[in-house]
Each structure stands twice: as structure tokens, then as C-alpha cells.
Amino acid sequence: MDAPESESPPVSSSPITSISASAVDDPLSSPYASLNSHCHDLSALQDLACRGAWRTILDKVARSRSLSLLSRPHEHLIYLTFNVLALVKLRRFADAQQEFETLDDDLGSKQYxxxxxxxxxxxxxxxxxxxxxxxxxxxxxxFTLGDRQLSLDRLYVLLHFIRDTKLSRNRDSVTEISIDLWKKRETFVINSIVSHHLTLKEFKVCLYLLKSETGKTEDPFMVSKLGYVQMQYGDLEGAKRSFELVEKMVEKSEGEDANLNLKNLVGRNKALIYLVGKDYVSAVREYEECMERDASDFVAINNKALCLMYLRDLSDSIKVLESALERVPTVALNETLVVNLCSMYELAYVNHADIKKTLSTWIARVAPDDFDTSCTRI
Known part of the structure; x- marks a missing residue:
């Protein structure tokens, strides 16, 4: 059974998902009438990516290429981006690598x-x-092909590219929206780098990266990530201080209508402290408040269910997860959540295989193309 879900900066649990809807930001920086004026049928690709219809994207890209519908260099790059994204989401990593082999390895080349x-x-x-x-x-x-070091090297290069771009846009007095976009990208890449180091328990590197970033900006999500790493490193007091700082940041922004994500971030941080202290009742209370604010908060849903299981209330634990799948299937259909639900079925029912088959059949109807159905362990 998977451990409670942790906090991270505002990106999807899978970084690939969070970039799918913005895959063409750079070429679309100039004002045009519509998305499709930039590239053949681009809005349709955007919509398919948001719905997780990755196989359909592969078909559309193949058709556009075969019919020579792409006429300008940037169109080929945009369609290649969607194709690689779809292949990676479908775990066809070798095929994705073949797509990259059609490009110059230096994406800063003059031809681009x-x-x-x-x-x-x-x-x-x-x-x-x-x-x-x-x-x-x-x-x-x-990284997906087993070369972790090359992946890290490229992520650090990408981080430098983002920072250089931010500096140049600041000098050129580019709009706040554009600069804010690059700040979000910087956070996204830093989070990717931290995740790589966390997989090998390289906590000191993670702490150095996060502390250097939180010293430059007041980003509650980044400070929360710092607290989570401190907690994993065994520095519970440091984690508490980081989470208290997050709460102060959110309180300060409440006059500006702090959004649900920020309020739930504070609630989940409090719950994590309770969880580490094995005060599962208090943790459940915090997670319930998060769920009242946002019924689709799958981290709160998953962790509440685990806390109830730790309290030996397996029946209610299962109900929490089943109810979430029924209410908000597209959001709650998270692989970690499904793994935990199937583990609870195995603990609670003699006929768990039949129950998991029913769940698997339902998942096949509603899940996006990239959902890993093996998580039901049938």
C-alpha cells in the first residue's frame, strides 16, 4: 500500500500532465485571432491533451504529416511536441526517443x-x-530510458535557460503575464529536479535547492515542499517552522481572497504533522475540512482514507475512496488512490478478486489513455 501523498509545488503529480495544456506557449506569444491560426487544428490537439486522449493525438499527428498539412517550421515542432508527449504518456519511451532523433540535439540551434x-x-x-x-x-x-544523469544534466541546463530568459524579458519590459509564466516554469523545473534527487534520498541537495529558492521568493507551495523534505530528512521541527511560514503567507493573502488551493495546502500541512505524530483523529479532521472546501482534493481524500485504516476503520476507509470515485471520477481516478483502494479490498474481502475486476471494468470506461490499469493488481 502506498504511503500518504505528500505536498509539492503547483504541478501535477505527473509533470507531464501539467505541461500538456500549455505545450505550445512559446510559438503562440504573438497576438493572433485564434489558436488554429498558429497551426493546423491546434485547438483540437489542446482539447484532446486535456482529456487524456493520447492515442487519438497520435492518429491526428500521423494523418496531418501524411497529408502534408503542416507547412511552416514551427508547425512541425508543435505537432512533434504533442506526438512525443502522447508517446511518453503511453509509456512508449523508445518511440518518443526516435522522434527526438529527427531533431538537432541542441534545441538552441539557429534552425529553430x-x-x-x-x-x-x-x-x-x-x-x-x-x-x-x-x-x-x-x-x-x-530518465525514462534509464539514464538518470543525462536527464538531470539537461534539467539543470533547462533551469539556466529559463533564468536567462527571465532576465532578458525583465530587461525588455515584457508584460507581467509573460514574466509570471516563466516564474512558473522555473518552479516546475526546480520541482522536477528535486523529485529526481528525492528518489535517491539525496536530501541535502534537495534542501539546498529549496532553501535557495524560498530565500528569493514567497511561494507557499515551494516552502511546503521544503517542509516535506525536512520531514523526510528527520527534521520535524524544521518542517513545523516551514509549515507555519506557509500559514502566515496564506493568512497575509486572505485579504486578496486566498484561493481554495492555498487554504487546503495549509490544512494538508497541519494534517501531515498530526499524521507523523500518529494523531490520526486530528489528521482526519483536517483532511475533512479540505474535502469540504474542495471535493476533488485527491491528496486529502487518499490520506483521510489511510488515516481511517490506521484507526482500524477499514470499512469507512473504503467508503471514502469509493465515494470519491463516484463523485469526481476524472479527478479521483489517481493511480495511487486506486492502488490503496485495491489493497484495502484485499484486506477486507475474501472475494476481493471479483470486486477488483468490477473496479477495473469501470476504470476502462472512464480513465484516460495513459492510466496504468496494472495498479488494480488483478
Whole structure:
């Protein structure tokens, strides 16, 4: 059974998911009438990615390529990005690598600059046409193929690229929205790097990275991540101080209508402290408050169920997870949550195999293409 879900900066539990809807941010920086004016049928690809219809994306990309519907360099890069993203989501990593082999390994090459094609982009500002998602996938893919060090090297290179871009955009007085986007990307990549180091329990590196970042910006999600790493490192008092700082940040922003995510972040942090102290009753109370604010908070849902199991209330624990799947299937259909539900079935029922088959059949109807059905362990 999986451990309670932890906190992290505002990215999806899978980094790939969180970049799918913004896979073409860079080429779309200029004002046009619609998404499709940038690239053939782009809005349809965006919609399919948001719905997790990765196999359909592969079909659409293959069809567009075969019919020569893509005419300009940036269109080929955008479609390649969606294709690689879909292949990675479907765990076809070798095929994704073959797509990258059609590109120059240096994504900063002149052939990927708008100004290298003045006839095709006469009014376009100079700069790269490489989507940010493609840069991140280029860094992430070696890890999936077993080359962790190359992946880390590329992530650090990407982090430097982001910081250089932020500096240049600050100098050029680019809009706040654009600068804020690059700040979010910086947080995203730092979180990816920290996750890599956490897998090998390289806590000192994680603490150094997070402390250097939290010293530069008041990001409650990043400070929460610091607290979680401190907790794993055994520094419970340090984690408490970090979580208290997060609470103060959120209280300060409440005058500006602190959103549900921030309020739930504080609640989940409190619950984690209770959980470590084995005060499961108090932890359940905090998670319930989070769920009242946001019924789709799958971290709170999953952890409440685990706390109830630790309290030997297996029946209610199962009900919490089943109820979540019934109420918000697309959000609650999280592989960690399903693994834990199946483990509880195994503990609670003699005929657990039949129950898991029923669950698996239901999942097959509602899950996105990339859902790992093996998590039901049938």
C-alpha cells in the first residue's frame, strides 16, 4: 500500500500532465485571432491533451504529416511536441526517443529561430520557436530510458535557460503575464529536479535547492515542499517552522481572497504533522475540512482514507475512496488512490478478486489513455 501523498509545488503529480495544456506557449506569444491560426487544428490537439486522449493525438499527428498539412517550421515542432508527449504518456519511451532523433540535439540551434526564416515569419519577433514542453520532454526522456544523469544534466541546463530568459524579458519590459509564466516554469523545473534527487534520498541537495529558492521568493507551495523534505530528512521541527511560514503567507493573502488551493495546502500541512505524530483523529479532521472546501482534493481524500485504516476503520476507509470515485471520477481516478483502494479490498474481502475486476471494468470506461490499469493488481 502506498504511503500518504505528500505536498509539492503547483504541478501535477505527473509533470507531464501539467505541461500538456500549455505545450505550445512559446510559438503562440504573438497576438493572433485564434489558436488554429498558429497551426493546423491546434485547438483540437489542446482539447484532446486535456482529456487524456493520447492515442487519438497520435492518429491526428500521423494523418496531418501524411497529408502534408503542416507547412511552416514551427508547425512541425508543435505537432512533434504533442506526438512525443502522447508517446511518453503511453509509456512508449523508445518511440518518443526516435522522434527526438529527427531533431538537432541542441534545441538552441539557429534552425529553430523565427529570424532564420524571414520569408515565412516577416512580422514575428525574433526568438525560439521550440515549445517549452518539448524542452522539458527532451530533459525528462533520458530518465525514462534509464539514464538518470543525462536527464538531470539537461534539467539543470533547462533551469539556466529559463533564468536567462527571465532576465532578458525583465530587461525588455515584457508584460507581467509573460514574466509570471516563466516564474512558473522555473518552479516546475526546480520541482522536477528535486523529485529526481528525492528518489535517491539525496536530501541535502534537495534542501539546498529549496532553501535557495524560498530565500528569493514567497511561494507557499515551494516552502511546503521544503517542509516535506525536512520531514523526510528527520527534521520535524524544521518542517513545523516551514509549515507555519506557509500559514502566515496564506493568512497575509486572505485579504486578496486566498484561493481554495492555498487554504487546503495549509490544512494538508497541519494534517501531515498530526499524521507523523500518529494523531490520526486530528489528521482526519483536517483532511475533512479540505474535502469540504474542495471535493476533488485527491491528496486529502487518499490520506483521510489511510488515516481511517490506521484507526482500524477499514470499512469507512473504503467508503471514502469509493465515494470519491463516484463523485469526481476524472479527478479521483489517481493511480495511487486506486492502488490503496485495491489493497484495502484485499484486506477486507475474501472475494476481493471479483470486486477488483468490477473496479477495473469501470476504470476502462472512464480513465484516460495513459492510466496504468496494472495498479488494480488483478
Amino acid at each position: 529561430l523565427f529570424e532564420s526564416f524571414p520569408d515565412q515569419y516577416p512580422n514575428q519577433k525574433p526568438g525560439s520557436m521550440v515549445p517549452f514542453a518539448l524542452r522539458w520532454l527532451h530533459a525528462h526522456l533520458p
